[in-house]
Amino acid sequence: MTDLMRRWSMAAIGRDKLKLETVGIPQPGQGEIRVKVSAASLNYRDKLVIETGMGLPLPDPFIPVSDMAGVVDAIGTSVTRFKPGDRVMSTFKPDWIDAGDNGNARTPAYKTLGGAYQGVLADYVVFPESWFVASPRSLDDAEASTLPVAGLTAWFSLIELGKLKAGSTVLVQGTGGVALFGLQIAKAHGANVIVTSRSDEKLERAKALGADHGINSSNEDWVEAIYRITGDEGAHHILEITGGPNLGQSIHAVAVHGRISVIGVFEGFEIAGPAAPLLLKSPIIQGISVGHRRAFEDFVRAIDSTELKPVIDKRYPLEDLHSALEHLYRGAFGKIVIDLN
Amino acid sequence: MTDLMRRWSMAAIGRDKLKLETVGIPQPGQGEIRVKVSAASLNYRDKLVIETGMGLPLPDPFIPVSDMAGVVDAIGTSVTRFKPGDRVMSTFKPDWIDAGDNGNARTPAYKTLGGAYQGVLADYVVFPESWFVASPRSLDDAEASTLPVAGLTAWFSLIELGKLKAGSTVLVQGTGGVALFGLQIAKAHGANVIVTSRSDEKLERAKALGADHGINSSNEDWVEAIYRITGDEGAHHILEITGGPNLGQSIHAVAVHGRISVIGVFEGFEIAGPAAPLLLKSPIIQGISVGHRRAFEDFVRAIDSTELKPVIDKRYPLEDLHSALEHLYRGAFGKIVIDLN
Amino acid sequence: MTDLMRRWSMAAIGRDKLKLETVGIPQPGQGEIRVKVSAASLNYRDKLVIETGMGLPLPDPFIPVSDMAGVVDAIGTSVTRFKPGDRVMSTFKPDWIDAGDNGNARTPAYKTLGGAYQGVLADYVVFPESWFVASPRSLDDAEASTLPVAGLTAWFSLIELGKLKAGSTVLVQGTGGVALFGLQIAKAHGANVIVTSRSDEKLERAKALGADHGINSSNEDWVEAIYRITGDEGAHHILEITGGPNLGQSIHAVAVHGRISVIGVFEGFEIAGPAAPLLLKSPIIQGISVGHRRAFEDFVRAIDSTELKPVIDKRYPLEDLHSALEHLYRGAFGKIVIDLN
Amino acid sequence: MTDLMRRWSMAAIGRDKLKLETVGIPQPGQGEIRVKVSAASLNYRDKLVIETGMGLPLPDPFIPVSDMAGVVDAIGTSVTRFKPGDRVMSTFKPDWIDAGDNGNARTPAYKTLGGAYQGVLADYVVFPESWFVASPRSLDDAEASTLPVAGLTAWFSLIELGKLKAGSTVLVQGTGGVALFGLQIAKAHGANVIVTSRSDEKLERAKALGADHGINSSNEDWVEAIYRITGDEGAHHILEITGGPNLGQSIHAVAVHGRISVIGVFEGFEIAGPAAPLLLKSPIIQGISVGHRRAFEDFVRAIDSTELKPVIDKRYPLEDLHSALEHLYRGAFGKIVIDLN
Known part of the structure; x- marks a missing residue:
């Protein structure tokens, strides 16, 4: 592994602010894992966030896109759910574990990856281990990256x-x-x-x-x-x-x-x-506000026991993010995936 | 019992078409019961039906108002659920017995008393026995008459x-x-x-x-x-x-x-x-489309096991229907009841 | 159509009391339909009823077996759900239409076909129209006859x-x-x-x-x-x-x-x-007490939208009831059907 | 505050092994809070654990009893749910937050306070902040201590x-x-x-x-x-x-x-x-395996909106644990509480 990685980030709102940069690979802290991102998948909401910010308190600089799948690469202290080599996917609303959601009537929960939390369009991501779910055995990472939101x-x-x-x-x-x-x-x-x-x-x-x-x-x-x-x-x-x-x-x-x-x-x-x-x-x-982690785990089990294969309309290399976004704006048949391998 | 009874009926849409008339007391047929109406209760919908017909295929002549409570007075052949002397209330959507409602996406069920089915503003009503529910022991008939819809x-x-x-x-x-x-x-x-x-x-x-x-x-x-x-x-x-x-x-x-x-x-x-x-x-x-008969029976049981007493804003004699309707238009605190005893 | 039909009946409990007899074809009364039975299907419970009576108040003489499928042949007055030529199946607990079952803690509901109600092992049966459900389009009558209980x-x-x-x-x-x-x-x-x-x-x-x-x-x-x-x-x-x-x-x-x-x-x-x-x-x-009619209708819809075909181990002609029962006692792989056509 | 506290502990199974000792007050670590215990409440299960161990992997030495209420006294780093002065109760199965329980078919979850986890019969307890729930405003601590299990x-x-x-x-x-x-x-x-x-x-x-x-x-x-x-x-x-x-x-x-x-x-x-x-x-x-934390929070809300007051049969000072246990064995009318103030 080199010490550097690629990522798309933006210091201000607007598609023209997107830049592909090379930065140091982050280290996982206590309870965190580092995941080598194999693939990310685009959602229509990513377009809204990139172009308007949706009024969200985005991190600065902001890495867009919420959905990824990859392989655990390093783990911090106290990590018990995953080990290096495990295949994992991100969760969209990582604080929502089971039945009851967070937030209240005035301020509903909306802390999501690629939003109030950092996004995933990078070679590596570091997040708490509780933010991930094991990938289905029956899908490759490109396919798995389409599951967390859509x-x-x-x-x-x-x-x-x-x-x-x-x-x-x-x-x-x-x-x-x-x-x-x-x-x-x-x-x-x-x-x-x-x-x-x-x-x-x-x-x-x-x-x-x-x-x-x-x-x-x-x-x-x-x-x-x-x-x-x-x-x-x-x-x-x-x-x-x-x-x-x-x-x-x-x-x-x-x-x-x-x-x-x-x-x-x-x-x-x-x-x-x-x-x-x-x-x-x-x-x-x-x-519908996507779904909680426990249902995601049920869904993974269902994918492995049925023949369900996500429909990927097209895969783009990381460099071609703009082409992928243009495809997204036109409307895809199924999902658009960004390859990072 | 005389052979005649009072009822309000209308041969055409419009509040000015309402008339109080005296007619013969109907006889119950097979599976039907005749109920001496003690009290009827008004709902806002009654106003809409009387004034506009709501596009419903009303019986002609039409007896308005859907909610009543009274006492079983005579029973037809094959009747098993009630006997003379039983205290009963009407149900609003009498074909809806339990979980699944009738009708379909294009034409939802809306056959109700005081609508596509005849109403209850009469000294006696005759309907199938399945259209009634036993009244709560803890309420009098005026109170019971407020339950079927509201x-x-x-x-x-x-x-x-x-x-x-x-x-x-x-x-x-x-x-x-x-x-x-x-x-x-x-x-x-x-x-x-x-x-x-x-x-x-x-x-x-x-x-x-x-x-x-x-x-x-x-x-x-x-x-x-x-x-x-x-x-x-x-x-x-x-x-x-x-x-x-x-x-x-x-x-x-x-x-x-x-x-x-x-x-x-x-x-x-x-x-x-x-x-x-x-x-x-x-x-x-x-x-919400009112509710089915089985839930109504649960509700009756609940009334008898709690201290719940319906709130009656005012009671009017049958002759004063127009005063009652005007009260309804102004807005009542709770329910308005028509006394028939 | 001749005026006579075959049926198995028993005037007392015990497998040796079963006799195949020829009787007149019954006529449907008000609200009833007559169904030409194409096939009946055996359940383990039929064995218990034939051999022990299970303590049930059986009709006398008693026609065993609860499950059948066939074709509506004649309808009584006031029938609205079916017409001659419709393909139908029996329901096991015909008084249970939707969510709430009948009976109470001391005496649960157990009025079933081939039990407290008459059974179906006859060329024709006459029952209230509410006791039947339309057969799936995707199954033949022998297959359909296996659905009502199992x-x-x-x-x-x-x-x-x-x-x-x-x-x-x-x-x-x-x-x-x-x-x-x-x-x-x-x-x-x-x-x-x-x-x-x-x-x-x-x-x-x-x-x-x-x-x-x-x-x-x-x-x-x-x-x-x-x-x-x-x-x-x-x-x-x-x-x-x-x-x-x-x-x-x-x-x-x-x-x-x-x-x-x-x-x-x-x-x-x-x-x-x-x-x-x-x-x-x-x-x-x-x-589990079999199920209600509304769920049966859901199940029929599911059969028609999936590839589900009931597994019939063997089919016997009506005369061979005893062979069919012996097969039942040994244990079948799936269902045993009696052909009446 | 002195630096010492009382607690009941046992180095081996058996009621005769219980001893009241004085030990140092523990300090909360990261994510933990220290709670001054006002009251503990006994359950029949406490008897079984003390006398038989129930086959559980108890801490050594073991502090018995699972239910307590008290006041937050000190907090560790990273604590966000509570602050000193907050009134709290313990939870029995602290890893069960919402709908889905832990464990599996072979080894169901049974990590509870006063069991595989340490108990609460001490002047102070230190546990992760996620193990506590805010006490109802309408109850005092003795009453609140009866809620977590019963x-x-x-x-x-x-x-x-x-x-x-x-x-x-x-x-x-x-x-x-x-x-x-x-x-x-x-x-x-x-x-x-x-x-x-x-x-x-x-x-x-x-x-x-x-x-x-x-x-x-x-x-x-x-x-x-x-x-x-x-x-x-x-x-x-x-x-x-x-x-x-x-x-x-x-x-x-x-x-x-x-x-x-x-x-x-x-x-x-x-x-x-x-x-x-x-x-x-x-x-x-x-x-029934007690219940999860989210339901406990619902229950607290219900207590504050109704007139529900737990029934305490008798309160014993900490020293009289044996009298309290004898009362428990005889059978209490409602709950038995140990006072620690």
């Missing part, structure tokens, strides 16, 4: 909270990272899956992944299409990824006593919808 | 769905029927209760009923008041009775992983709110 | 109550009807499945159906085998089919906060087990 | 797991610490409470605390008494404190779909019961 968000919505069962109908909106994980996780539990997209080509690729039905929302009213496909029963679980006023459509499309997991904000930070079907059908609408 | 809505929200426990903070908006039941049910389970109102006098009356805190929402920002009272923890369960954009305030006021039961539509049939705290706090938002 | 028991345990998720470890004891449904349902939800048997040949057949691990409980301590296979984690859900003191072994084998569904009584009607691991691991132990 | 066990059974609601019937067996907390917690949630005891005098005292019914189990079959009192409905939740074969009686007494929390082992470490009512009524039977 994978866990879909798992937490459908399984931890939604208790999905075979025979239920799940609607996923679009073909981004969360949507495709939702599709795959739902199929692994025997559900019927409907995907919406504005692209027939993406719908075909989604069907190749197991989707039972595709709706091109450019061509038809997707709520009516849900009624048609389900014989008016509606979708038992909707991953509301579009956001904003689209929630109103989801309230029309959801089954009686169904569930809408609110995940995305692509079309706005203000939700809206009709009260009448909300009252009469009594669905649960729940915002 | 009481059960609060119970279903807080207990059947909300699994309320002692020490939780419950916010009820206003001092109408559902709100005061919510206050009383929450106190019977050891919760802290906060009430909002625009009237200091009503807040004092709510405190006399057990409310721990009152917020005059004319004088201060009620969300900030919730933060102040709870030390920023927020309210674990909010009965969102105001409706419309007020949901946005409730999303700000709710605790992390709390619950908002959407009940009322006083301020509009379009809900709206901010996505950021919805995602970060991950509360459950659920529309 | 299939639903496994589904109700693992999914309705157990909320099984991918990655969990499920233990099924043996290779009878409930066990193999448990195996298949668990695999359809992405679980790891371990099967115990005293036969290596049956374990191989179970693996061919998807089981991840087989334990020959004649050759080794199956609890230690569970520890070995799971790395001491234990089984998250155990279908306790053996019964009696075997529960004690299951308490040792179950994971922390796991679940044991008590289903079978092959080794006795008295359960027993150690308190210490019960206290320390805090598993849920729950007796 | 109080939390009852709360965890009835509320965290049992989701108790008003109108339910709860059976508590006996009038020991867990039983009386169960009685009080159940009443605080509006339940009907039935208490069994072999003493009419204790039943009267239980009724004075709010019990609705008392059954003298020396005089009558307590299962029949439950049937009589509940009109055959049975008890919805039973705190099975007696243990051993008494579980069989509880299975007879429990309501359909009720819950039996297995807590005590007074009559043996082997549970047993009949399978038939277990299958037909489908109750949940769950062993």
